[in-house]
Amino acid sequence: MTGIVQNLWLVPALPILAAGIIALAKQRNRVFAASLAIGSMTLSFLLSLCAFAHVLWLSHRGEAELQVVNFRWFQFGNEWLRLGWMLNPLTAVMLLMVTFVGLLIFIYSIGYMAHDENFTRFFCFLALFAGAMLGVVIANSLLLLFMCWELVGLTSYLLIGFWYHNPRAAAAAKKAFIVTRIGDLAFFLGMAWLYAQTGTLLFYDNGAGCLEHTALASLVAQTTILGLTASTGIALLIFCGAAGKSGQVPLHVWLPDAMEGPTPVSALIHAATMVAAGVFLIARIYPLMSASLMSAHTGMALPLHPTVALQVVTWVGAITAVFGAIIAVAHYDIKRILAYSTISQLGYMMMGLGVGGVAVGMFHLLTHAFFKALLFLGAGSVIHGCSGEQDIRRMGGLRKLMPITFATYAVGMLALCGFPLFFSGFWSKDAILHAAHTWSVSQVPFHLGAFGALLTAFYMTRQVYYVFGGSSRLAGASHASPHASTTPRESAAVMTIPLLILASFAMLLGLIGTPAWPWLQAFLDGQPTALHFSAFANVYLLTVMLSSSLLVFLGLGLGWWFYGRKPMEDSQKAGAMPDAMPDAVEQLQPRIFAVLNHSFYVDELYAATLLRLNAGWASVCDWLDRWVWNGAVQTVSHLALGLAWADDFVDTRIVNAGFDEGCQSVSRGGQILALLQGGQVQSYLRRIGFALIALAVFLLWGARG
């Protein structure tokens, strides 16, 4: 069975290989591209199943479940930089989730993207994404994880901007890449710091890895700036990367815009897997996040007093959970509502990691992956049925027209709300709230989480009534949106079957982590588990469960009160356009609604501050270049030119002028003398004759005198 560990690299390599082949193949060959991508994903899924079985088998035998394979990449100085992959329970469950959800979404995409001209390119990017994401999951090196992480970011960029001719999609893609890159650069620095401190980036390396005892003990012993230990500093820097990828406040702004991508992309990348990579990263480096002096001595996984890093994770998560949920109340775009819901749920996961540890956060990650993928694919089915319409005000009445979509969407919605007992979201969200309730630092995250649960139930009810309740408002809007003229129809089986499969998981998956049978928690911790119904007898547990259930019912009831009680077509009969029809909450609190509808104006705030600062600084740099540096050079050159001119002036007017004057007088004398030197014998003889006459006259005159 160790063969599976040796060959685990195939899991990410197969989809990447498929992506490479599709990229080089002819664009026209649709069947080839889709079958290659789906085939590679199926193989990866089967391999992941084997890996999962292997880990189960090991845990059953009580053996060490962590297995690593490290290899050399390149040499610098005397040391080799090594990368590696690993298999442990966390990897195994994550692999299974990513390959399975990925496979379903690949299949769904055949239907959803059937008419797209860049069908093959879509599957190329999708396969590349899957490979990179699986690379993140199996990496046993922070560097390898970072590399795959960046590739995931690249594919996210490519897929958000898939409809590149749409300027909004192009802008959203750029925004997503840059906002996540801000976090990633902090991650990059954290990685450099970690490497410098521990001398390795391998997570596990027979005791020499950076997540193992020796390295952690040295990290917690060092105090750096602001009195933080090195481990805290590094953990917080890496958390910035996780916050960017997982859409935590204040780096959440890219995720709603990312909905410009095709809906299967939103389901796979921006709901189920990539955005959860940040949560996964924190789970992966949990030993570092939770390292404190105390834990270094005792070796305990979760110290009684949480570390600064984990407190930050908790607070950011709790704030994000409420922040996302509250904005989701006031949006009209079906995908944007789900996007804000995703932000909120990612906040829950982070909070779960902070207050409860790996198992709590990961449980919600897994259940969320299924029900949120289900909701997005359901939304995709709705959008597909409504010929591209995304505004929930122009939908309505789809319950009868798209029954399978409605039924599965309802399952997803109840799972997301955390409807008691029969839906997975209940169990995973409850685990988080329970852990938050027992958190030693503060009760505020618990209250925030509970409030978020109420909001979640409310906005999902609102959405479902808008989309599926009442009668269709599509026809009424047909002149506003010309392509939405046909009647909505149920999607093809290639799209509904994945919905049904996901819906069954959205219900059943909760069973792996109930308090009575906490299999997932035990599996991740590497401990045996047994069925204990007596666990429910815990009073605190029951209190939290009951109160959260009450909140869910309250949310559902409020949703019904506002949106379900009076069918929405009433106002339409009055002749109002669906877009102009005020929302029920808007009627009650128009100002608050406007603020929420603009997502608290965060984009506007960033545009007014950070983007301006960035643009201003760029202009300053350009100005420095043009006027200061170049100005100095120009000044020097003008000085040199001025000097040359002065030199020229002195030369020609002063030095040369005197010289020329002398020359000219000499030459004038010469010219006169030259007259005497004519070279003509006659003139010489003539002068001699004159001279003789003059001499003779003079002599004669003198002799007489």
Added chain:
Amino acid sequence: MIAFPWITVLTSVPIAGALVVLGIGGGVGERNKNLARGLALAFSFLALGLTLFLWHHFNSASGALQFQERYPWIPALGVEYRVGIDGLGLLMLLLTSIVVPIGMLASWQIQERVPLYFSLVLLLQACLFGTFTALNFFHWFIFWELSLIPAFFLIKLWGGPRRTSAATQFLVYTMVGSIALLLAFLAIFLATGKFDFIDLAGLAQNGQLMPAVVRNLGWHRFTPEHVALMIFAGAFLGFAVKVPLVPFHTWLPSAYSEAPTGTTILLTGAMSKMGLYGFLRILLPIFGAEMQQVLTPLLWLAVATIVLSAYAALVQKDLKRIFAYSSINHLGYCLLGIFAVLKFTGGDVALTAEKYAAMNGVLLQMFNHGLTAATLFWFVAMLEKRSGGLRGLNDFGGLRKVMPVFAGLMGIALFSSLGLPGLNGFVGEFLIFKGSFPLATWAAALSVFGLLATAIFILGILQRVFSGALNTTWAAMPDLTTGERLALAPAIGLMFALGLYPQWVLAVVNSTVMQMVQQLKF
């Protein structure tokens, strides 16, 4: 064994090529032009073949100089003809041999005085080969200065509308630096009677160089430190202009943007490495102690180079100017790495390992930048050919629709420039940051803003040129031809190869790097 003078032969190949191509003369027919282009390309491939031969026979386990040739020339002046290469020199030879054919291919559409153009390119290649192999200041300086002549005429005769001022600025600016360099070396020669780089480095390491200078030049009014710093400043200026280091860089954007794009490829791909080569071969071994004295300002200059140039690139509207500033930014990371290595660490073994990392990163980044920048300018040349010379950021839009392959391959090159893992740009930058962070923490941390700005303008190019609605002016713009795809394939393939397996380069330079770092004595 009588060693075959491989390096001399290598340097003379492009010289011979230049003469042959020039000998074709002033015929005007298309056949004549094609003959000149073909012959020039053949000579550049011959040089590439020879370089690969050297690469193959180079003993990478040794950091020592190999393929050395040494003949007395003017003994009275301490002038010898001495050439040889270590890993650094070999890497630069290979880069030059790769970049020159790219530059020639990108210059294919030049129509005026074709034989002269290509023979100047070959002459430039010979000067680069000479610079990267010479070990005696005398003929090293001849090659160093001589390289300006072909570059000047390539810009001046075939350049854009403002070519004359750009060429003049380029020539004069670089010349000023070179004169400072020459004066510094004359001072050293007067004091020591030596022009040999290796001998001078040996003296510097023994701490004998600057005392000898002070003693023999009789500048007793200055302290030895002042004399040493003055001489260092002269040599430093020569290389800082060439790299360039902010604020000595202003010649570069106009020279790069006004030069014909084929020449820009040579300037950025190969010539810009002359400055860094000078830092590594000359400044570091001979003036290491002086650089260490002014290390803090040097680090800030490197940070300024990285950040200011990246942000200046953000506001440029001309693709060539953007890539010109991006070039300054990328070479700034090399300078950061070089300066960080100079940090005095008292022989701490862990920090020595960081120095190895940073220095390996510098060499890798030099090669990667040459490859990527040359390829990017090549794409600009192809775009200019299609657009009739337009290359503004806002002149296009939606080109991906009509030229998907062009967009895809240029996208790869752009992401390589951005430093995406899996492509060649990442590993060099990672190693530089990995090494610099512990050695010069704040400088490395601030330099990250350069990476951010780079991402912004690279994605801005992708967005404005390739995405959005198709600019109907270019509705008929042809995609890459098969010939162009085949020509690009090796460059793109190399980006992937080096991104996935950088060991291919690092194995050759690592021993040299270790020796360079070990020889730094303060």
